[in-house]
Amino acid sequence: MKNANPYTMKQFYTQQGVTLIELMVSVSIAIALAASVAPSIQATISQNAIAAQMNQMSALAQFARGYAINNQSETTFCASADYLACSNDWNQAKIVFVDINGDLQRNDNEPLLASIGIEKSSHDVQGPLVSIRFLANGGANNNADILFCSYETSSNRALIISLQGRVKTSQDSDNNDVHEDRNGDALNCS
Numbered sequence: 001m002k003n004a005n006p007y008t009m010k011q012f013y014t015q016q017g018v019t020l021i022e023l024m025v026s027v028s029i030a031i032a033l034a035a036s037v038a039p040s041i042q043a044t045i046s047q048n049a050i051a052a053q054m055n056q057m058s059a060l061a062q063f064a065r066g067y068a069i070n071n072q073s074e075t076t077f078c079a080s081a082d083y084l085a086c087s088n089d090w091n092q093a094k095i096v097f098v099d100i101n102g103d104l105q106r107n108d109n110e111p112l113l114a115s116i117g118i119e120k121s122s123h124d125v126q127g128p129l130v131s132i133r134f135l136a137n138g139g140a141n142n143n144a145d146i147l148f149c150s151y152e153t154s155s156n157r158a159l160i161i162s163l164q165g166r167v168k169t170s171q172d173s174d175n176n177d178v179h180e181d182r183n184g185d186a187l188n189c190s
Contacts, residue, residue, distance in 0.1 A: 043152055043154065043155060046122065046123065046150045046151070046152060046155045047150075047155045049121050049122075049123065050123055050148045050150060050155060050157050051157070053119050053121065053123075053125070053148060054148055054157055054159055054169060056116050056119075057094060057116070057146060057159055058159055058167050058169065060077065060094055060096060060114055060115075060116055061077055061132070061159070061161060061167045062167050063096060063113075063114050064076075064077040064096040064113075064114070064132075064134050065134045065138055065140075065165045065167070067096070067098075067113060067134075068134035068135060068136055068138065068165075069134075069136065069137070069138045071098075072136040073098050073136060074098065074099065074133050074134065074135055074136065075096060075097070075098055075113070075133065075134045076095075076096065076097055076098070076099040076104070076131050076132070076133050077094070077095075077096050077131065077132045077133075077134065078094070078095060078104070078131030078132065079091075079092045079093070079094055079095075079127060080092055080093055080094070080095045080106075080115075081093070083095055083106070083112060083115060084105055084106050085104065085105045085106070086104040086105070086131040088127070088128070088129045088130070090125040090126060090127035090146060091118070091119075091124065091125050092118055093115055093116065093117050093118050094115060094116050095112060095114070095115045096112075096113045096114040096115065097110050097111065097112055097113055098110055098111075098113070099133070104131055122150075122151070123148055123149055123150045123151075123155070124148075124149045124189065125146065125147070125148055125149070126146070126147040126149060126189065127144065127145075127146040127147070128142070128144045128145070128146075130142065132144045132161060134165055135165075138164070138165040139163055139164055139165045140161050140162065140163055140164070140165045142163070143160075143161065143162060143163055143182070144160075144161040145158050145159070145160055145161075145181060145182065146158065146159040146161075147187060147189055149187075149189030153178055153186075153187075154177040154178060156178070156179060156187040156189055157169065157170050157179055157187070158170035158179065158181055158187055160181070160182050162182075170187060
């Protein structure tokens with residue numbers, strides 16, 4: 001008579017997993033791959049954080065310009081530690097208001113039009129020593145460059161405001177992984 005069970009004892013006890021050596025080799029390979037990818041992931045995270053902060057600041061500057069044109073009044077865009085007085089520390093909060101008396105402080109009769117809070121990040125923000133004022137015709141009181149500086153030169157970016165009031169971001173025109181300022185020179189955060 002023939003055995004009705006198609007599984008023999010040999011098939012029943014065959015190996016169904018991995019050995020400790022195979023597991024250790026797989027883990028070693030995974031660690032080596034993770035170590036080689038980590039620096040590029042860190043650079044990407046830094047670039048994304050800078051891009052997000054640049055987008056917020058660009059929107060605020062464009063709002064200030066639009067408000068100046070629509071309301072035919074000078075609008076001040078500056079950094080501020082207390083949402084009242086302008087500061088030259090661009091790592092602080094940013095505010096937009098109509099500075100009626102020109103004292104670079106937001107008084108009781110000068111409402112806060114818009115603001116963005118302090119950004120907790122690993123990069124540094126450098127800007128002009130004076131506040132940026134958008135005139136009633138949309139122009140700016142001076143050229144302004146706001147630099148977003150990272151530990152990696154390839155992550156440095158700039159927000160460029162022209163005398164015409166146009167707001168644009170820096171570009172890497174020569175494809176060397178370093179963005180240039182308005183004059184075509186590599187961004188320098190030192």
